[in-house]
Amino acid sequence: MTISILKRPLRSAVEKRFDEPQLGDAGGATDFAAQVKERLWRRMARECEAMAQHALSTGRAIPVDVMERLDRAMSTPHGLGTVATPAGHGDSSLAETADRAASEVATSRFVLLMSTHAELAQTIAPATPEAVRLIADERERRPLRCEFGPLPLVRQMLGLTLLSLGVMLVVALSEEVTAANISKSLLELSGYTLLVTEAFLVSAASLGSCFANLQRINTVISDGTYDPRTQSTYWTRWVMGVISGIVLSRLVYHFFLAQSADHSSDSELPAIGQPLLALLGGYSADFMHGILKRAINTVGSFFGVAMDQGTDNQPRAAPELRA
Numbered sequence: 001m002t003i004s005i006l007k008r009p010l011r012s013a014v015e016k017r018f019d020e021p022q023l024g025d026a027g028g029a030t031d032f033a034a035q036v037k038e039r040l041w042r043r044m045a046r047e048c049e050a051m052a053q054h055a056l057s058t059g060r061a062i063p064v065d066v067m068e069r070l071d072r073a074m075s076t077p078h079g080l081g082t083v084a085t086p087a088g089h090g091d092s093s094l095a096e097t098a099d100r101a102a103s104e105v106a107t108s109r110f111v112l113l114m115s116t117h118a119e120l121a122q123t124i125a126p127a128t129p130e131a132v133r134l135i136a137d138e139r140e141r142r143p144l145r146c147e148f149g150p151l152p153l154v155r156q157m158l159g160l161t162l163l164s165l166g167v168m169l170v171v172a173l174s175e176e177v178t179a180a181n182i183s184k185s186l187l188e189l190s191g192y193t194l195l196v197t198e199a200f201l202v203s204a205a206s207l208g209s210c211f212a213n214l215q216r217i218n219t220v221i222s223d224g225t226y227d228p229r230t231q232s233t234y235w236t237r238w239v240m241g242v243i244s245g246i247v248l249s250r251l252v253y254h255f256f257l258a259q260s261a262d263h264s265s266d267s268e269l270p271a272i273g274q275p276l277l278a279l280l281g282g283y284s285a286d287f288m289h290g291i292l293k294r295a296i297n298t299v300g301s302f303f304g305v306a307m308d309q310g311t312d313n314q315p316r317a318a319p320e321l322r323a
Contacts, residue, residue, distance in 0.1 A: 041110060044117045045074065047129040050136040051120040054127065054224070066119045073113040127224025134228065135221070153231055154217055160238070161210035168203035171196060182274050186250055198246075201278045205245020208282030209238045237285060244288035245281035249274040252291070 048070055055062050121129050135150045149155040171177060176196040181189060189197060213234050220226045253274050281288055 037110065041113065044113050046137075047133045048113065048117050048120055050133040051117075051124050051129055053136065054132045055120065055124050058124075060123055062123055063119070066116055066123070069112055070116045070120075073109050073116055124224065128227070130228070131221075131224045131226040134226070135224075150221055151217075151226065153234065154214075154221065157210055157213050157217060157234065157238075161207065161214065164203050164206040164210055168200060168207060171200045171203060201246060201249050201274060202242060204275050204278040205242045205249070205282035206238070208245060208279040209241025209285065210282075212241060212283045212285070213238055240285040240289070241282035244285040245278035247288060247292075248281035249278035253277050 052062065052067070052070070117129065124132065138151055139146050145155060149158055174196050176193045177200050181193055181197050182200070184197075186194070216237075217226075217234065
C-alpha cells in the first residue's frame with residue numbers, strides 16, 4: 001500500500017487545489033458554495049495531515065483502513081471537471097451525465113475526507129484537530145521561535161515572566177525598598193518611595209500570575225486541547241492575578257495579618273510577608289476572588305440582601321405546559 005499523504009512535503013496536501021467541477025453558467029450562489037467547499041476541503045486536508053503526523057510521532061496506532069481512505073481522498077484525478085461535448089450534436093445529455101458523474105466523484109471524495117478526519121480525531125483524542133494543526137503550522141513557519149514555545153501565547157507569557165522577574169530584581173536594588181518601607185501601608189508612604197515599593201509588589205504579583213498561566217498553558221498544549229478562542233482569558237487571568245496580589249499584600253495583610261506579625265518573635269516576618277502574599281495572590285487569583293465574594297455575601301446577608309447572583313447565568317427550566 002502506498003500512502004501518498006505521508007510522502008509529500010509538509011502542507012503539500014493544502015497547496016494542491018481541490019478540483020471542483022466548473023459550471024460554465026454558474027451563478028454567484030454556486031461560486032460561493034464552491035468556495036466554501038474548497039475552504040473546508042483545505043482545512044480538513046491540513047488537519048488530517050497534522051493529525052496523522054501527531055499520531056505517528058506519539059506512537060498511536062492508526063487503523064489501516066483510515067489511512068487507505070485518506071490516501072484515496074487525497075489522490076485527486078486530473079481533469080475531474082473537464083467534460084468535452086461532442087461537436088455537431090444538439091443533444092447535451094452526454095455532457096450533463098459526465099458533469100453529474102464528476103460532481104458525484106468530487107462529493108464522494110469530500111465525504112471520504114470528512115469521515116477520515118473524524119476517525120483521526122478520535123484516534124488522537126483528547127487532543128483536538130485545531131490544536132494539533134496550530135502547533136504544526138507554527139513549527140513550520142517559525143522553527144527557531146518554537147524552541148522557546150510552540151505557540152505565540154507561550155512565548156509572550158514567557159517574555160512577560162522574564163520581564164516581571166527582571167523588574168523585581170532591579171527595583172529591589174533601590175535603597176527605598178527596605179523592610180521598614182515594605183511593612184508600611186499605603187497611607188504611610190508617599191512620593192517616590194511609594195512608587196518604588198508598589199512597583200516591587202506589582203512585579204512580584206505579576207511573576208506569580210505568569211507562573212500560574214504558564215502552568216495552565218503547558219497543560220493544555222501537552223494534552224493537545226488548546227483552544228485559540230480562550231487566548232484572551234489568559235491575559236484576563238494575568239490582570240486578575242496582579243490585582244489579587246496587590247489586594248492581598250496591601251489590604252488583607254495590614255487588616256488581618258499585621259497585628260499577628262508584630263507579636264511574632266521572627267523580626268523578618270513583616271518584611272517577607274507582603275512580597276510573599278503578592279506572589280501567592282498572583283498565583284491564586286481564584287482564591288482572592290473567593291475571599292471577596294464571601295465577604296460581599298456576608299455583608300449582604302447581614303443587611304438581609306441576597307448578593308450571590310451566580311445562578312442568573314444558568315439556563316432556566318422551560319415552563320410546564322398546562323393542559
